Amino acid sequence: MAEHVYDPHAIESRWQRVWAQERTWEVSNEHDAGGRSSNAYILEMLPYPSGEPHIGHLKCYALGDAIAHFNRRLGRRVLHPMGYDAFGLPAENHAIKTGEHPRDSTAASIVSFQRQFRSWGISIDWSRELATHEPSYYRWTQWIFLELFRAGLAYRKEAAVKWCPNDQTVLANEQVDAEGRCERCGHLVEVRQLEQWFLRITDYAERLLGDLEEIEWPGNVKTMQRNWIGRSEGAEVTFRCEQLAIDYPVFTTRPDTLFGATFFVMAPEHPDVLRLVEGTEHEHEVHEYVNVALNETNEERGNVEKPKTGVALGRTVTNPVNGEQIPMFVADYVLMEYGTGAIMAVPAHDERDHAFAKALGLPIRRVIEPAGGTDAADADVLPFMGDGVLVNCGADFDGMPNREALGEIVRWLDREGKGHASVNYKLRDWLISRQRYWGTPIPIVHCPSCGAVPVPYEQLPVELPEIEDYTPKGRSPLAAAEEWVNTTCPSCAGAARRETDTMDTFVDSSWYFLRYCDPHNQTAAWDPEALREWMPVDQYIGGVEHAILHLMYARFFCKALADLGHLDFQEPFQALFTQGMVTKDGAKMSKSRGNVVSPASIVERVGADTARCYILFVGPPDQDADWSDAGVEGVHRFLGRLWRLAAEAEERGVKSGEQFDVSAEMQGDDLALLRKTHWAIDKVGGDLRRFAFNTAIAAVMELLNDCSRLRDSVEAETMRFALATSASLLFPFAPHVCADIYERLTGARVWEAAWPHAEDELLESDAYELVCQVNGKLRDRVMASAGAGPDELKELCKQAPNVQAHLDDKEIVKEIVVPGKLVNLVVR
């Protein structure tokens, strides 16, 4: 018999050529008989092209490709496109270091990504490829910005913003980590007052929260978004400073504790703080305190453990419920960004207010007592955060349960015009200005007489100018391109200057999935018809690190664009799957650790099919997976065994065609292998539907082990069916070698073949191994026929030799029968 050698490189390049030449994975927007319901949009997050793809990319695209292939085999038309999130800081930083234009380094990286994606055999519709840095793409990013601008959803304001001194640019709140460091470079972030562009995502807080109910996303991702949006219900209550006749509204979630407010605190950034003390004896001390507070890093200021500090303003406000004059303070534990930048302090029922009152020796007044009297030991412990009944709240409210009082007090405030029910969110507006070169220019012209004027649509795109020096100097490098900056006002034709900030790259990636539906449209961002064909994305796949930023922004874009009449759906991603990280020796792969496994070297060594299968076989795809070179070899051996067995079967002389001459009339090993094959069909299909790729691959391994074991004892046709089916089932994971095997055994193309069907009668066997337990412990196994009734099974069990041994002369007190499974005898 000839020597059969599995040669992945020859096999893979052959099939890649076929798919490229025949444009196998391209789909048109014109649907045929099946209509929209037979379409599936399978999408993996687009990569940021920097250097070469890493193992995480391989996992993401191998995973998405398996889903795409499975959907095609189920008869759906699958849109499975690819693009590049090509703007961004790393390419620009590289340019600063080397002088190489970001466009060139990005292009080089894109070529590398393209080459590798092809070498992995990912079934991409290359006709729809896009990159966000191409003018033909960002033209429409600019168009969307202008649509938002016209709708009042893009606006400019001076704000205290997070500034990274290393990257010399502003960051979004979301891009600053818990320690107050830049997400990208790790430098401590500073606060600066600058005019910046914002998108009004906060208008959508309620809908972004509520619509989470409508989508099939992992629970943890939904929870993260909910926490980030941070909805709180409460009331806005007005405290009046009589001396200066100024009303200060505050937000509170606990209006039931309003009678316990014994002082009032403002954030150091509050614009009125200095005004309130101007010319008073407190001025100096307050100035000093504010200066210190503003120079604190986020890290220092955010530390909950830090003792509370603050100073008096020497003013008072009136508590609206009881008319009390309570003193005003400034303290750094109050945040300007949340609520109104000022709070009522209830030290008896709030931990932070309590700590502050203790530190400064301020009065503490309890207004809630635990219900049921004073018996509880912890009743005396303050602050008390639990529920109870009101005390010290006047005749109208004393004795009322606090939850009930909460509503009553808000109604009272509303009647008196001193407050009203209110909802607050932690979510802030999205700061999109970046003082950097390599991004989408903001299409606005600043005119001395007309203000901020949108660039007319017909003048889009506003293209990035060529510049000499990418080094950031605290303003956008674009500002140096004088010829580009100086322009005329589209409104009055007078001299004007272009906006020099570029957009956060998250803007680019907030709508790319729409463009894939109609990527070559020259006259619009998309044709609504094209979107109706594909959107929303049926299955979105990516890393959990995008749980908040990208996924929130994309949702916001869809809702805003839907409101503007451009979309007829609200949510972009119907289902989401978040994949786990790939680690090496338990640690995150990184250049500094020197434990980076390059996909190119793996593919070079064992081929793409092995690499793809292994990364999905190693464990559940939503969990982290540790890369093991030895494990890869195991999968490689498996594919080699499959291929050799198929080559051997082919040599034995098989029939051709996809009709297999196998039937339930078979007996012995043939029947056993036939059954195992149908078991595998059933198992793999079920596993694919629940993303259990590891057990799906294991099932094919089991089938192959049986093929191997029975290779000399079954008919050639039985073997042909088992092996062709193995290839068919494994195709979503190892497309090249499976296409090869399937063609050898059937002459047909596996990707055109329907997903195999498991016959019910072959899934059931006429006899099974009955488990015999005594007191819940396994004592024996006997063969039982499938039709046997409970009494018959009980008898079988009692006759089993080892059951008898454990029965002795004991009394059977209970008999449990689970037909098809087991009998459990309970004895005493």
Added chain:
RNA sequence: GCCCGGGUGGCGGAACGGUAGACGCAAUCGACUUAAAAUCGAUGGCCUUGACGGCAGUUGUGGGUUCGACUCCCACCCCGGGCACCA
């Protein structure tokens, strides 16, 4: 501190409340080979020379529900992630 995940052999991991450890890796032994690699086969707690057979324990810890618990409930320990002075 709050909110999510997760603790199963030497390792990665399987397991609708019903035979724990599928599948793979590593290991050991054997076949083929002059040899090695590749390949194929076997083994995997304890007792038994060995097979047959038998026996016990076991899914982070302690309790509970159940004929029966990796799986459900309660308490605790450890690991990973997210949020964190949000009034």
